[in-house]
Amino acid sequence: MGLRIYNSLSRQIEEFTPLRPRKVGFYKCGMTVYGPAHLGHAKSGVHFDAMVRWLRVSGYDVTYVQNITDVGHLTQDSDDGEDPVTREARKRGLHPMAVAEAFSRAWLDDMDALHMLRPDIMPRATGHVPEQIEMCRELLEKGHAYEVNGSVYFDVASFPGYGRLSGRSVAEQEAGTRVELRSEKRHPADFALWKRAEGGHIMRWQSPWGWGFPGWHLECSAMARQYLGDTVDIHGGGLDNQFPHHECEIAQSECCTGKPFVRYWLHNNMCTINGQKMAKSLGNGVLIRDAISTPQPLLDRSGQVLLERAYEPTVVRHFILTSHYRASQDFSNDALIAAESGSYKLRDAFAEVARAARSAASRPASDAVRTALSEIEKRFADAMNEDFNTAAAIAVLFDFARQCRSWVADGAGREDLATVDTLARKLAGDALGLIWRDTGGSGSSKQDDLIKMLIEMRQEARKSKNFALSDQIRDRLLAIGIELRDGPQGTTWSAS
RNA sequence: GGCGGCGUACCCAAGUGGUCUAAGGGAACGGUUUGCAAAACCGUCAUCCGCGGGUUCGAAUCCCGCCGCCGCCUCCA
Structure with a gap:
């Protein structure tokens, strides 16, 4: 079509x-x-x-x-x-x-x-x-x-x-x-x-x-x-x-x-903020640069909160694309928070595929994966081809992300994961421009090495049941914006 | 006054005549997992789509009326 x-x-x-x-x-x-x-x-x-x-x-x-x-x-x-x-x-x-x-x-x-x-x-x-x-x-x-x-x-x-x-x-x-x-x-x-x-x-x-x-x-x-x-x-x-x-x-x-x-x-169509038209007279206009980088809550002229904090540009983009271009859309702090959680779910699933594609064992390509991928690609194309229905296209990405998780968990081979990764980049990245900030973990900087070291030390502490120490490492890393995630294949991390 | 749009679950939001007992996300709740968390995973979460009529074998989707919200008609993406 x-x-x-x-x-x-x-x-x-x-x-x-x-x-x-x-x-x-x-x-x-x-x-x-x-x-x-x-x-x-x-x-x-x-x-x-x-x-x-x-x-x-x-x-x-x-x-x-x-x-x-x-x-x-x-x-x-x-x-x-x-x-x-x-x-x-x-x-x-x-x-x-x-x-x-x-x-x-x-x-x-x-x-x-x-x-x-x-x-x-x-x-x-x-x-x-x-x-x-x-x-x-x-x-x-x-x-x-x-x-x-x-x-x-x-x-x-x-x-x-x-x-x-x-x-x-x-x-x-x-x-x-x-x-x-x-x-x-x-x-x-x-x-x-x-x-x-x-x-x-x-x-x-x-x-x-x-x-x-x-x-x-x-x-x-x-x-x-x-x-x-x-x-x-x-x-x-x-x-x-x-x-x-x-x-x-x-x-x-x-x-x-x-x-x-x-x-x-x-x-x-146009947008509103907290249900109202953005207008100079209301003092409720939100600049792009403020939405993505304000260090403090954005208030309107009467002191009402417009946005609690800044959001990553890709989150703003993700939010915009969850509604149709011909529909009006209301920006609000709650809506952006919801978009953020959802967007990061996609980000993390696709990042995990990319990570696994580098480390997984080689294995013959699977027909099941290939079939699933062409199905995803078709559904995505159908959505976009119908008057650029980006909201429906993103819904397809969520299904895709869920499958990505399960392929990684089920130990899919490197070849399959590379194909999956390529499609994820094509649909999320090339087509929708959902390109998230690098959350680290590529293992190339001194910071990455340091975090890796702390993760290893935490593992040691956990092995010897020193949970006070292991939790302290986890909590203090979290306090500086580094989140640890324990999984069956070990611990991964991401920086906010 | 004229023109146009919208009203879908707690929130955001697709769907515009049958596959809709309504996609997807967020929140919430229950479970799996975990040393505990987080993340992930599984499940629950609108028999109904502003309200009232009508058309149709069949409507969230078409028509009429009403209520509510919004935009344009002057510059605005």
Whole structure:
């Protein structure tokens, strides 16, 4: 069975067929770099990362493009308001590009921590101004845009498809929209392709219409076209960007190229924390960097606990993947604790297989193991192929982990265990990006040797029934985060 | 006001017409194991899927009504 994905455009699950066989052009709306990334960015990023990983594991040659918005994204509406990057720069007394640079790097750090694959191309809006001007020019030429006082607006009335993605009609919207006075636009739904730069505007470029800067929506159309061609296979982003951002992208791109812009639109749902929307006004936003490294409990503005402590990045990732990308997900301390216990169960089972694969005796490969593995792989693929059901895929991993334990306990041979280990790395690691922090025990460092020595001393104490001493060794190691585990094959340990 | 989504056990969360007396995880409880623990393993844990109707041979899954929660419509992943 091949991949089936939910297409926001048709509102149903469709079989996935890329434009060119085995090749996928994947564009994801990246972030606007005026602040550090929060858990919402993590949810979106992790889910789209899992999709790209799965496409690649499935044999597709994916070109993954994720933009960085560093100019043009206005805080108000398309013809008024300030660029948030510029606003942040003013607050900090920095150049806007310095702000963009700082938060771009911070975002890369967060992505890396959560084991998101770096996009193949991370284009920036400011680096593609000529392309945007060119697109603007084409749209004017084709009669889909008009210029007013140095700004260029897209003429929504010229594109009958406008509203199809988000299920709105321009006429309906007019009724609910606040009356826009003193607007230059012909129609309230028209949006800016190019904005005239007023007096003190720092981020500005020379254009056929004078000094100005590009509108937010235009960058994605221009950059997607630049790197993926007129039609991209998959375009992803947050549900909150479905309207107006994606709607506007479609209008610009299709009017410009005359071709369908996107074959499959994918939208991830939003997240909440303790049942509430994360909002600046509530002071309950949780940054990725805090979730994975805070030394103390995270509180909201009213002193309520958001997260008791930090969680390993892979635990955060695991938690995100236990819900579907189109479902909303609530972050809470309890939920993360539960995810942590479960995630470490997988980690430990797979680590044990890897360990056993190095030490087990050689033995002819077993048909039973081979059959079980292909069964696991099939169930996992079925889950992922059904609109990237990562939650169901993780459920398969738990079954897999249980079997791993029993193979090791039953003394499976080195060859079988190596095959098991390879599959575990493929499904958990390559496909889902569940790559846990090294818990030690590979036996190569001085610390490992020391712990090994203490374990041996504890064994001596236990043999001579000196339990006071053996327990003391165990307890004191635990106090510094090293947990001993006694098993039939001896004692293993892991460091937290 | 307009548009859309959701409500599954103590918690998280899959499943969207029959294989569902509902996956998986966490917690809890009982047991095996252990010098004692931890880990691991086995077992128990929703006859039922917000509530009330309806359609159907058959519904958690479709339709209608109600209640509750959330999102979008202005920037947000």
